[in-house]
Amino acid sequence: MYIGIDVGTSGTKTLLMDEGGCVLRSAVREYPLSTPHNGWAEQDPALWRAAAIDTIREALSGYDPSEVKAVGLTGQMHGLVCMDSSDNVLCPALLWCDQRTASECAEITELIGAQRLIDLTANPALTGFTSPKILWVRKNQPDVYAKIAKIMLPKDYIRYVLTGDNASDVSDASGTGLLNVAKRAWDAEVLSKLDIEGSWLGKLHESAEITGTVSKSAAALTGIPAGTPVAAGAGDNAAAAIGTGVALDGQAFVTIGSSGVVFAHTSQMRFDRGGRIHTFCSAVPGEWHVMGVTLAAGMSLKWFRDNFLPGVSYAELDDMASRAPIGADGLIFLPYLNGERSPHLDPDARGAFIGLSSAHMPAHLTRAVIEGVTYSLRDCYDIILETGLSFSEITACGGGMASAFWRQMTADVFGARVVTAQTTDGPALGAAMLAAVAAGAYASVPEACSAVIERTGQVEPDAAAGREYTRGHAAYRKIYPALYGK
Numbered sequence: 058m059y060i061g062i063d064v065g066t067s068g069t070k071t072l073l074m075d076e077g078g079c080v081l082r083s084a085v086r087e088y089p090l091s092t093p094h095n096g097w098a099e100q101d102p103a104l105w106r107a108a109a110i111d112t113i114r115e116a117l118s119g120y121d122p123s124e125v126k127a128v129g130l131t132g133q134m135h136g137l138v139c140m141d142s143s144d145n146v147l148c149p150a151l152l153w154c155d156q157r158t159a160s161e162c163a164e165i166t167e168l169i170g171a172q173r174l175i176d177l178t179a180n181p182a183l184t185g186f187t188s189p190k191i192l193w194v195r196k197n198q199p200d201v202y203a204k205i206a207k208i209m210l211p212k213d214y215i216r217y218v219l220t221g222d223n224a225s226d227v228s229d230a231s232g233t234g235l236l237n238v239a240k241r242a243w244d245a246e247v248l249s250k251l252d253i254e255g256s257w258l259g260k261l262h263e264s265a266e267i268t269g270t271v272s273k274s275a276a277a278l279t280g281i282p283a284g285t286p287v288a289a290g291a292g293d294n295a296a297a298a299i300g301t302g303v304a305l306d307g308q309a310f311v312t313i314g315s316s317g318v319v320f321a322h323t324s325q326m327r328f329d330r331g332g333r334i335h336t337f338c339s340a341v342p343g344e345w346h347v348m349g350v351t352l353a354a355g356m357s358l359k360w361f362r363d364n365f366l367p368g369v370s371y372a373e374l375d376d377m378a379s380r381a382p383i384g385a386d387g388l389i390f391l392p393y394l395n396g397e398r399s400p401h402l403d404p405d406a407r408g409a410f411i412g413l414s415s416a417h418m419p420a421h422l423t424r425a426v427i428e429g430v431t432y433s434l435r436d437c438y439d440i441i442l443e444t445g446l447s448f449s450e451i452t453a454c455g456g457g458m459a460s461a462f463w464r465q466m467t468a469d470v471f472g473a474r475v476v477t478a479q480t481t482d483g484p485a486l487g488a489a490m491l492a493a494v495a496a497g498a499y500a501s502v503p504e505a506c507s508a509v510i511e512r513t514g515q516v517e518p519d520a521a522a523g524r525e526y527t528r529g530h531a532a533y534r535k536i537y538p539a540l541y542g543k
Contacts, residue, residue: 061489064132071112078509084115129492130290132212161189181332188234220269226289231337300487302510313457317354349399349437390429
């Protein structure tokens with residue numbers, strides 16, 4: 058058996074997978090997110106630790122722990138965990154959705170140079186990334202900064218709890234702003250210009266490599282036998298790719314959770330010189346992925362429902378939206394509730410309904426929200442196509458993609474076949490699969506994907522609907538420049 062642990066933003070999920078790829082049991086523990094100031098997002102790593110221990114024990118309940126051959130890890134990317142030399146966490150972890158570091162991003166861009174930074178790290182400095190968070194702590198919490206001995210990403214803190222090793226994988230490290238993504242190594246030039254101690258950072262591994270073994274103390278806490286190998290694992294989207302079978306050229310997925318992602322695998326490194334999308338190292342050794350991110354995807358629909366249609370189910374929202382025509386009779390929604398990442402890189406962007414009239418009913422507003430999120434994801438997809446990649450089909454995953462209405466809209470807007478994977482476990486399953494590869498159960502990550510992941514349903518694009526959505530998307534794209542003069 059193999060364990061996959063996903064240290065998410067709203068909770069930690071642990072699952073137990075057998076040698077054939079079947080999920081035997083899973084367990085989830087939720088926890089809160091703290092926002093002490095507008096735009097801030099923090100969590101106490103102790104919440105992750107308690108949730109990981111509890112879910113591991115629950116997942117193992119009724120099974121023989123000695124059958125566990127390896128553990129894999131995944132989780133929310135970009136977070137900053139600061140620890141001292143005595144293994145004490147020095148402050149709450151700053152999370153991926155924290156927006157306090159705009160001035161630090163400007164400082165990083167000035168110190169390194171905008172184009173030089175993209176040449177080295179394949180990405181611009183973004184408020185969500187780890188490097189500006191480090192500079193923010195140095196500037197605003199000098200007492201904390203003076204005590205730092207180790208810096209970790211969220212899933213790697215759980216690795217430290219399990220093994221005592223400060224280590225990471227190249228996919229998760231790609232989102233720190235400190236990794237040379239082409240060379241798959243911490244970048245000495247970036248560290249030097251930002252005056253960040255390289256010794257604080259974990260040892261880097263490919264995702265299917267073993268980084269250490271479960272310690273005796275962690276075995277007592279979790280029930281996993283001491284000496285069990287722990288694989289490097291991957292950031293949440295890289296692990297989700299493995300958990301949905303996306304590990305070869307020509308494969309891509311769209312996910313709609315709180316945020317939305319368009320993700321494409323590539324064996325050759327590709328990146329957008331404008332920094333509008335991300336290029337990160339893949340969970341497949343020696344390969345990469347490109348991805349665009351819509352910050353408020355499913356979150357936009359949840360915000361709309363909770364505030365204006367409380368008590369209405371998501372299935373009822375689908376039914377309402379389907380009763381409005383494509384284009385919602387001229388109503389367009391911008392899903393920039395929390396700023397935007399792709400393609401605008403603008404933490405100050407905000408959401409809007411454009412074209413609202415007295416003729417519009419709740420069905421129109423609901424449809425406009427879903428269309429606006431899908432148009433934002435189409436923006437990401439178009440930039441990925443500009444890098445030279447192409448796809449015959451796209452795999453759908455995440456909560457929003459459970460909707461048949463939204464899957465059909467995605468197929469129509471993208472002009473591509475949308476297929477669904479049999480699993481809904483995504484990142485946690487991907488982490489378990491990487492553990493199985495690390496333990497030798499599969500010869501490679503693509504082999505594991507082929508063996509474990511099955512495609513189920515598929516949706517073909519409707520050409521007539523696609524033409525209408527193309528006109529709607531063209532109108533959508535004019536609104537951000539008109540509102541913000543960019």
